[in-house]
Amino acid sequence: MLTITTQDYTIPDPELSALGRSQCNSLRENLVPKITGPNPELEVGLIIVSPMRRTIETALLAFGDLGIPFEAHAGWQENSIQPCDTGSPIPALRKEFPQVNFDHVDPVYPDKTSPAGKKYFNSKQAILARGQEVLRDLKRRKEKAIIVVSHSGFLRAGVTGRWYMNADYRVFDFVDEKEEGEGERVKIREREWTIKEGGLGWSFEEAVELGDGLPDDEASGLN
Structure with a gap:
């Protein structure tokens, strides 16, 4: 799991900066050898991306030529309602990034301020619930390993409790326990x-x- 962030909060759904692109090269050099070759450390079968420009660009720059499918998922978007953390309409993104599958993105995206977008509100209750929802979704998937390209705030406060600087990553496994019910963590x-x-x-x-x-x-x- 990894992240690219922006410092100018007023730019709507910004692209990566030159520095961000350079950091993607470091990510690629470090992580790609671990997921390719005859005996990879991680057998990655899918790359999930937050449907925002900077995360999509990160994923494509680091992993775009590996032949691994890319799937956008609204659950992994960033927390705030600042312009920089609010996504673009999916039809526009489809044209910009034809390599990414947007078919399963929640139709409410990028709304996270109206009642329809309540599950994406910038509140503690909503973000913690969303963190559990995306983890349950990952756990149900058939791939042995999945790369998720998301955002530092959501990953830290909503999912893992760990810090992520620009383009850095962490690797997690699910704790082997009996199958959780919908109410179990x-x-x-x-x-x-x-x-x-x-x-x-x-x-x-x-x-x-x-x-x-x-x-x-x-x-x-927003409640």
Whole structure:
């Protein structure tokens, strides 16, 4: 799991900067050897991307020539309702990125402020619920390993409790337990080789509590 972020919050659904593209090269050089060859460390069968330009570009720059399918998933979008974290209409993205399958993107995307987009609200309750939903979705899939290209805020506060600097990544396995019911929490465990500062060594080592820093439902103004 990995992320590319932007510093200018006013740019709608921004593209990667030149620095971001350079960081993608570092990601590619580090991770691709681990997922290719006769005995890969990770047998990746699918790449899931947040349907935002910077995450799609990251995925394609790092992994676009490996023959692995790309699928966009609204559940992995970033938390805030700032312009930089609000996506573009899917018809426009289809034209820009024909390599990506957008067929299964939630039709409500990119709405996350109206009642129809409630599951994507920038609130602690919504983001924690979404984190569990996307993990359940991953656990049901048949691929042995999946790369998810998402965003630092959502990954840290909603899914893993770990830090992600630009283009860094971490590797997780599902904790083997009896099949969870819909109300049971999905648990994951990070692999030893990324658990400190990430696969590239660019991220903070300390963990945070899920939900850390997220606005509660009343403070979000979207309940």
